[in-house]
Amino acid sequence: MKNYNICFLFFFFFFQIHATTQQRFTVSGHITDAKTGEDIIGATVSIKEKPGIATISNAYGFYSITLPAGKYQIVSQYVGYLTQIQPVDLVQSAKIDISLNELSRELKEVTVTSQRKNENITTTNMGLQRLKVKDINNIPVIFGEKDVLKTIQLLPGIKSAGEGGSGFNVRGGASDQNLILLDEATVYNASHLMGFFSVFNSDAIKDLSVYKGNEPAEYGGRLSSVLDIKMKDGNAKEFGVSGGIGLISSRINVEGPIVKDKGSFIISARRTYADMFLKLSNDSSMHGTKLFFYDINAKANYKINDRNRIYLSGYFGKDVLGYKDIFGIDWGNSTGTIRLNHLFSDRMFSNTSLIFSNYDYRINIDMIEGNKMNIISRIQDNGIKQDFQYFMNEKSTLKFGLNSVYHRIIPGVVTTGESISLKSLSNKNAWENAFYISKEDRMLNNLNLEYGLRLNSFSLLGLGNFYSYDANGNKTDTVSVGTRQFVKTYLNIEPRVSMNYLLDANSSMKFSYARNTQNLHLLSNSTSGSPTDLWIPSSNNVKPEIADQVSLGCYRNFKDDLYEFSAEVYYKNLQNQIDYKDGAELNFNENVESQILFGKGRAYGLELFLKKKYGRFNGWVSYTLSRSELKFDAINNGNYYPAKQDRTHDISIVGIYELNKRWTLSATWVYYTGNAVTFPCGKYEIDGQTMFYYTDRNANRMPAYHRLDLGATWTISDHSSWSFSLYNAYGHDNAYMIDFRDKESDPTRTEAVQTTLFKYIPSVSYNFKF
């Protein structure tokens, strides 16, 4: 009996048993923006005559629904666009491309009731937040730059790592546990200038999806989140130039058709000039300082024919910091993808991607005559990804595919002048493969189930020497391995399940479970992360990190879908987490793996979210109550202790008010409990200097952080506008760092000193569009 049941389940997974009394035909096509031709991702396509049947357009705007022969009305909807109803008489499979019209300001008020807006109720993906770049247009941000990374930190469960911090933490996870993809290429360091700006120019971005740990099987590689960012394709109908000039940075965006309605391109660039202000400083020693970044996003696409479409995307960015010729450091990402969409049939969509990603930093030093030194460090990925999406019928979609990436890490190559002879660190090579299969089923009329499996294999390869260490960090063994020979392979199975149960038209409950594994680990021992932090692969010493997360949520829309409310609880169990020995030497250390400690962790929390979606006044409130803890034998006597990123309370309130046709005002208020830190609990003297005594790690807290940002946009015409913003409007002294030292006025006592970075920072920028 048992065997019979297993076989049955196996077949159920792959085949759908359905009645074939009628001929079935497929309606498929692309959903695009009527004005620009951009593919619309995540548009809902439903059949008026068959409630409960709906699909959403995929990452390339493609949709497919298979129905019995008959007359239907195809309803296409997307937030911010006019609903389109297309009648079809299905006597054979039909290709119906739909273009949706963006709602103009006036129409927005009138047609709002006819929209089907219950997207948050019906989509299975729990913990999925989809952000359209339009949503963030009015949110005030430091230095006036629209920033998608800063905006997602206003959502529940996603927290900033702190001012000056270059990462973010999702559901208590460390900042290297976020998979950040730009048109499918991994971005290793998503921040410019220590986190003040992200590497994403919102002029170039179309869509952003954030999964908080329970992503579908087609994603994998990091424990805590997936940030899937899609670049705009470029206006396929007409040329346009837009941009902005601001106090700290400027940007320009050029897009247009390559061949009208068949191909388009877009190029966006920006640069800051923060160092211009340093040149004006009274202190002449500041004059030689260089501090700026620039980045370029470029994309082109072409519809070869009805079944084939090719895309080329690229990103290049660099941060430069230096002082005259004495020292300089620069760092940046570059990514490139070539993608080919192919329609095998109107139900079988395929995408093949060739992916390149590179992150590196360079240090140049020329301080003393003859003592020149250059260091280069990089992580480079070359990979191929093949995805299939099979729209089986109106109730099921099957996705499967594989992803193969070759990672190459150069921890540090040194070239020096004659007076130094430094050996470069040995390179690390790894080959990572994943195969996934995932099915989405609509069962009954109100239960949506998405379940899948991801198989991940990670192999560390030679050439090189691989060491084993004892508990004191001494080498116990050395193994020499040849080029591309296998040193260590890890295989992991990651199940993913997500269930959405519709209670009624306005509310639903969702449950999900996911396992994630991570084979690249960022070693970072500083409070705010540094561009020189090192990525290391899993190895004979370092096991893959594993996370198991369950979450349960309930969602409800009120007042005819004017308000959206959600409450989610999650619990995450983490294995093979990394922390560092006291006094760990992470810099330029061939034996860096001997400095690491391994342990486990857990994170749990409650996320509440209330959003007013429409109206002159709209915005949202998000609140997260959570805990994130670690347990290491060698730390705090093996007891659970709070992770650095543990934050009990985290509140964000965003309000946007359209004063009139010309002015939009906005405000953001954030409050969060301070990070867990280690403060001294005593002092003593060594060599006449005061030293501080520490006991438990992370037993203290930074003071609570809160600030208010204000913003205003003055729209002069369709072609120009001014944006104003004030960051930290009431100037709360938020602690960036707390130091301990002898009292300046009385050296027989000691004091704590807090450094605040930003208060009352205004910004003005002029935006144009042609």
Next chain:
Amino acid sequence: MTLMNIINIIRISPILLLGLLCSCEKVISLDLNTSSSQIVIQGNVYDQAGPYTVKISKSVGFDEPSSYPAVTDAKVTISDNTGYAEVLSEDSSGIYVTSQLKGIPGRTYTLKVETGGQTYTASSYMPNAVEIDSIYNVKSDFGKLKQFHLLFKDPADTANYYRLIDFINEKAQNSMMIASDMGYDGKTISGTLLFSEDDLKSGDTLTLWLESVDKGVYDYIRTAANHDGQTASPANPVSNISNGALGYFNACSVRKKSIVMP
């Protein structure tokens, strides 16, 4: 400049530079826990004539005045690997001095402190001395600061560790500077020192001590010098003294050189 120092500068500079744009500091009061009083031992043996001192004190709470109670009546012994041992006598409260002991490079010295029913031991190897080749003043690239370069030649084929202490008019300034010979084995190591105009005036004497130390002492100073709040988890320096004592025991060879400011 050694690699360690370079990397530390580079890690800190972006924050410093950005912070200079907008930051401000303020003294705050925090509610800190107070641990029980810890024993602090600091001892040195040099290759120069003695006597050498071992200072033993206790830690106090953060909010208390910074006067650290001396530990008196401890039994302090220094011995070397040839079997020679000497019990130190308490010269003044908490300060124990040697009488006969003369440090000899190549020997390993052991410190033993018995007090309050506990025993604390430490061991340190005294490397051979390394001479300072020169100290000279250069025009600073950093505006109005005074810049000095220091050169010394590292012995080849051994792993060498150094600690530098600078004195202005006999008063110790910074005793937490370290260097290792990574990348410079057998070559000339250079260091850069910067002083502001107020700290070092015309006629002042700048003295540099170059101590050749062992890895245990090097690791202590390296981890002690990170007390600037930049590490994610500050911790006590890695001490070469057992049983949870704070501080270090340093058997080193030292060479000194002075230069008078013009």
